[in-house]
Each structure stands twice: as C-alpha cells, then as structure tokens.
Amino acid sequence: MALEDRDDGADELVVRARGGDGAAWARLVERYSGLLWSVARSYGLNESDAGDVVQTTWLRLVERIDGLAEPAATGRWLAVTARRESLRVARSRGRELPGALADTVRRSADGRTADGEACGPERVFLARERLGQVAAALEALPHRCRHLLRLCAVAPSHAALAAALGIPVGSVGPTRARCLDTLARRLTR
Amino acid sequence: MTEDELFAQVRAAFHALDPVPGEVLAAGRSALGLRVPGAGVAGLVRDRARRPGGGGLRGGGTALRALTFAAPGRVVEADVSGSGRYREIAGRIVPGVPALVRVRLLGTAPGELTDRADEAGQFAFPRVPEGLFSLYFQLPDGTSIVTSWIRL
Numbered sequence: 001m002a003l004e005d006r007d008d009g010a011d012e013l014v015v016r017a018r019g020g021d022g023a024a025w026a027r028l029v030e031r032y033s034g035l036l037w038s039v040a041r042s043y044g045l046n047e048s049d050a051g052d053v054v055q056t057t058w059l060r061l062v063e064r065i066d067g068l069a070e071p072a073a074t075g076r077w078l079a080v081t082a083r084r085e086s087l088r089v090a091r092s093r094g095r096e097l098p099g100a101l102a103d104t105v106r107r108s109a110d111g112r113t114a115d116g117e118a119c120g121p122e123r124v125f126l127a128r129e130r131l132g133q134v135a136a137a138l139e140a141l142p143h144r145c146r147h148l149l150r151l152c153a154v155a156p157s158h159a160a161l162a163a164a165l166g167i168p169v170g171s172v173g174p175t176r177a178r179c180l181d182t183l184a185r186r187l188t189r
Numbered sequence: 190m191t192e193d194e195l196f197a198q199v200r201a202a203f204h205a206l207d208p209v210p211g212e213v214l215a216a217g218r219s220a221l222g223l224r225v226p227g228a229g230v231a232g233l234v235r236d237r238a239r240r241p242g243g244g245g246l247r248g249g250g251t252a253l254r255a256l257t258f259a260a261p262g263r264v265v266e267a268d269v270s271g272s273g274r275y276r277e278i279a280g281r282i283v284p285g286v287p288a289l290v291r292v293r294l295l296g297t298a299p300g301e302l303t304d305r306a307d308e309a310g311q312f313a314f315p316r317v318p319e320g321l322f323s324l325y326f327q328l329p330d331g332t333s334i335v336t337s338w339i340r341l
Contacts, residue, residue, distance in 0.1 A: 017221060029217035037209040051213045052340060055295070055321065058220040059338040063230045135202040153200040184195060 010075045010156065018065050029058065032075065034154040036082040039164050042147040043086040049093065053085045060085075075156060079163035137186040145179035152176055216295070223293070225325060228333040231258035231265050236339075239268070256280075258324075258336040265324060265336055276341045278314040282326055282334075285310025289327040295338075296320025317341065 010031065016024035036057050040050035060081050061074075138146050148165070152172070155161035162169040235257035253272070258265040267280035282288055290312045292302040296319070306312040306326075324336040 022221060025221040026218045029214065029220075033209050033214055033217050034204075037207075037213065038203070041207060047210065051210060051216070052321070054209070054213050055216045055220065056338055056340075058217040059223065059321070059323075062220050062224050063335070063337060065224065066226065067230070130198070131202055131205055134198045135206050138199065138202055138206075149196075149199050150203050153196045153203065180192065180195065183199070184190075 010078075011072050014061075014065065014068065014074045018068065028074075031156055032078050032160075035079060035151070035156065035160060035164060038147070038150050038154050039079065039082040040086045040089075042151065043090045045086060045089055045093075049089050050086075053082055053089060056085050057082045073159065075160035076163040079155070079160045080166075083164060083166060133187060137183055140186060141179065141182060145175075145182060148172075148175060149179050149183060223295075223323075225333060225335050228325070228335045229260045229263070231260035231263065231334050231336045233257070233337050233339055234259045256339065260334050263334055265326070265334070267324065267336075269341060274319055276317045276319060278317050280312055280324075282306060282310040282312075286329055288312075288329065291325040291327075292317055293323045293325055293335075294318060294320055295322075 010028060013024045013028040013031075017028060033054055036054045037050055040053040045053065057078060061078065138149065141149070151161060151164050155164060158169050162172065165172060233256065235255070237255045238253060239255050254269045256267045256269060258267075264283045265280060266283065267278055270277045270279075278292070282290075285308060286306065287308055288306045288310070290304045290306050292314050294300050294302070294317070302314050302317065304312045304314060319341050321338050322341050323338045326334045328334070
C-alpha cells in the first residue's frame with residue numbers, strides 16, 4: 001500500500017539527514033512527531049513529559065545516525081523508542097498504564113491476518129461542526145479505543161503502528177475494527 | 190463514509206484536541222544540530238537510585254542517582270545529587286584520562302558547562318540546571334565520546 005511507500009521514505013530521509021540535509025531531517029520530524037506525541041499521550045503523560053519523550057526520541061536517533069549501517073525500518077525504530085521512553089517516564093511518575101493498550105489488543109486479537117487497515121493518507125476538509133462531533137464521539141469512547149484509533153490515524157505506516165502498539169501488525173485488525181465501528185455508530189446516532 | 194475518510198476525521202479531531210506543541214516540533218527539528226560527528230556514543234547501562242550518604246563516588250551529601258554509561262573501551266560514571274532547579278554532578282571516566290569535559294544542556298537553561306578531568310579522570314559540575322543533559326569528552330588522543338541524553 002501507499003503507506004508502506006511512505007515508510008520507505010522515512011529511511012531515505014534519514015540517509016539524507018545523515019549527509020547533512022537539514023530539510024530532510026525537518027520533514028522526518030514533521031512526519032513522525034504526531035505519532036511519537038500520541039504514543040507518549042497514550043501512556044497518560046502530561047504535555048511536559050510527552051514533550052520530553054518526543055525530544056529524547058529524536059536525540060536518540062541523532063546519537064545513532066552515523067552508526068546506522070542499515071537505515072531500514074526507521075519509522076518502526078522511532079515508535080519503539082518513543083514507547084520505551086514513555087514507559088520509563090510513566091514508571092518514574094508512578095503511573096500504572098504501561099502496556100494497557102497492547103493488552104487490550106492482544107486479548108481481542110483472534111489470530112486472523114488483518115488486511116489493508118490503517119490510516120488513510122488523504123486530507124478531508126472538515127466543517128467545524130463535524131469536527132466537534134467527531135471529537136465528542138472520540139472522547140466518549142473507552143480510552144483504550146480512543147488511543148488505538150488515534151495511533152492508527154497518525155501512524156505513517158503499518159510497521160510504525162505495530163511498533164507503537166508493541167504487537168504484530170496482524171493483531172491490530174479486530175480491535176481496530178471494533179473501535180472504529182463503535183465510533184461510526186456514535187456518529188450516526 | 191469510507192474508513193479512510195473516518196480516519197482522516199479522527200486525525201483532524203486529535204489535531205484540534207491535542208496538537209503537538211510548536212516548541213516540541215521546533216526542538217525536534219533542531220536536534221540534528223546536536224550531532225557530534227565522529228564521537229563515540231556511551232549508552233546508559235545503569236541508572237540507580239542511591240540513599241543519601243550511601244557511599245557514592247562522594248561520601249555523604251544527597252546522592253540521588255548513580256548513572257553509568259558505556260562505550261567500547263570506556264566507561265563513564267556520574268553521581269547526580271541535589272533537587273530543585275540545580276543538580277550537582279560528580280563523575281569520572283574510566284580508564285582515567287585528563288579529558289576536556291563538557292555538559293550539554295537542553296530545556297529551560299540550554300547551554301554548556303566545561304571542566305577538565307584530572308589524571309584519574311575525575312570531574313565535577315557543582316551547579317547544573319535540570320533538564321536534558323549529555324556529557325561530551327574530548328580525549329587526549331583526539332577522539333571524543335558523548336553520553337546518551339538523559340533527563341536530570
């Protein structure tokens with residue numbers, strides 16, 4: 001799918017950034033910060049801690065950028081790093097969220113391979129009123145569903161999404177479908 | 190409505206509800222500028238809490254954390270004490286060399302502090318603003334090492 005092509009794009013951006021291309025780095029940051037931020041927020045971190053997680057994740061990539069023998073899977077690496085940093089901060093803050101989202105997905109996964117799910121890239125103009133409806137419906141969802149849909153919506157690729165959730169790509173499907181269905185029903189009420 | 194359309198709306202809703210702050214994006218963009226070409230990276234291998242007075246590199250005081258970073262052939266130990274806006278850092282590089290040591294800082298008070306390690310590799314920074322920090326070592330043989338970024 002187109003999503004996978006975009007993930008390959010991340011790898012290319014890293015190679016260019018390593019060569020000193022600041023614009024490529026900026027594009028990588030703009031493409032992935034939404035996912036990293038969403039991961040941190042799904043761990044219940046406040047804005048300050050979430051900002052730390054995003055910044056630390058980028059700094060980790062900078063640290064290893066020269067040593068990257070194989071820049072493949074940069075998107076996945078970013079998501080895993082953000083999750084690990086979020087977990088560390090959440091623990092230091094005494095929160096008990098870690099892994100909750102992944103557990104939910106695991107419990108409801110039935111082993112089927114999910115087909116082309118996740119995250120359409122096209123932009124849709126939203127009337128303000130409609131946006132408010134969607135926001136209200138999302139806020140009424142159980143927080144695990146809300147965060148799952150959020151990560152699906154902002155992940156630039158399947159691989160990054162799976163890494164952000166900490167589960168295999170194929171396991172996301174059933175839970176995602178159920179959460180999306182609940183959201184759609186709330187919107188048509 | 191197609192699924193893609195619905196996800197586009199979810200994305201737009203979260204963008205309105207909880208956007209990535211502009212300063213977080215700006216910090217990410219500027220991160221590439223913190224690269225030290227050619228420097229070896231010493232990753233964090235241990236982060237232990239210590240009781241006040243519990244035998245750190247410096248006896249007594251209020252040592253809160255004992256950090257250990259490792260790079261190939263080189264270890265950096267740093268005891269971090271104090272609370273509030275400033276920390277005291279006392280550490281050493283092993284094997285000991287009289288390296289130039291720089292504290293790199295991000296956050297409320299970005300900047301750098303510099304010290305020179307003694308022959309045993311020991312160094313100290315008595316007043317380091319809290320925030321993300323990394324140590325940079327310029328070794329006598331011309332090589333350099335940076336420690337992985339960590340929040341004080």
